[in-house]
Amino acid sequence: KAGVTQTPRYLIKTRGQQVTLSCSPISGHRSVSWYQQTPGQGLQFLFEYFSETQRNKGNFPGRFSGRQFSNSRSEMNVSTLELGDSALYLCASSLQGTGANVLTFGAGSRLTVL
Amino acid sequence: GQSLEQPSEVTAVEGAIVQINCTYQTSGFYGLSWYQQHDGGAPTFLSYNALDGLEETGRFSSFLSRSDSYGYLLLQELQMKDSASYFCAAVKAAGNKLTFGGGTRVLVKP
Numbered sequence: 001k002a003g004v005t006q007t008p009r010y011l012i013k014t015r016g017q018q019v020t021l022s023c024s025p026i027s028g029h030r031s032v033s034w035y036q037q038t039p040g041q042g043l044q045f046l047f048e049y050f051s052e053t054q055r056n057k058g059n060f061p062g063r064f065s066g067r068q069f070s071n072s073r074s075e076m077n078v079s080t081l082e083l084g085d086s087a088l089y090l091c092a093s094s095l096q097g098t099g100a101n102v103l104t105f106g107a108g109s110r111l112t113v114l
Numbered sequence: 115g116q117s118l119e120q121p122s123e124v125t126a127v128e129g130a131i132v133q134i135n136c137t138y139q140t141s142g143f144y145g146l147s148w149y150q151q152h153d154g155g156a157p158t159f160l161s162y163n164a165l166d167g168l169e170e171t172g173r174f175s176s177f178l179s180r181s182d183s184y185g186y187l188l189l190q191e192l193q194m195k196d197s198a199s200y201f202c203a204a205v206k207a208a209g210n211k212l213t214f215g216g217g218t219r220v221l222v223k224p
Binding site (some may be wrong): 035044048096102 | 156158159169201212213214216
């Protein structure tokens with residue numbers, strides 16, 4: 001079966017712009033999480049959605065937002081981009097509703113902010 | 115706060131054994147997962163411990179001691195393809211949120 005699909009894979013933006021990233025989870029997975037990965041900060045949790053509801057949120061400013069649709073697909077949005085937002089954004093889905101020990105990650109969307 | 119500590123880098127030769135330690139401080143701890151990430155790739159699940167003790171999956175094993183807030187990943191019979199970053203991650207009981215360690219870069223030399 002298809003894995004977690006993220007689009008776009010690469011994108012370049014300039015400061016002040018906004019960006020929307022998309023994630024299609026594995027069929028049947030209702031939990032979708034987003035992570036930011038940078039060399040300096042490592043893998044940091046952004047938020048998690050389950051059945052269209054945000055269940056958990058990390059320590060990121062309000063410029064970072066997300067949503068989940070009824071088909072479990074998810075999007076995240078970053079507004080007023082800053083240079084420090086340059087990162088690999090990873091989406092992960094899980095079959096389990098809670099306490100998931102196995103997350104399946106997508107290949108990520110690499111964002112460069114100039 | 116919540117944090118997981120692991121060594122930043124380990125170098126070993128093919129066929130050797132490597133142990134990556136992970137100590138954690140986190141509330142609502144449910145279990146410890148391990149992920150592998152090759153350069154340019156996505157993290158992939160390796161192993162999970164919910165209970166104390168050793169879990170063996172082929173050449174890789176993982177151990178957890180809740181009383182010591184400590185775990186490790188053991189890589190045996192190292193192969194060149196094992197060169198990657200390895201992350202420990204604390205699984206919380208509520209929701210699906212993982213808190214990751216900083217990652218250990220394993221370099222396997224011939």
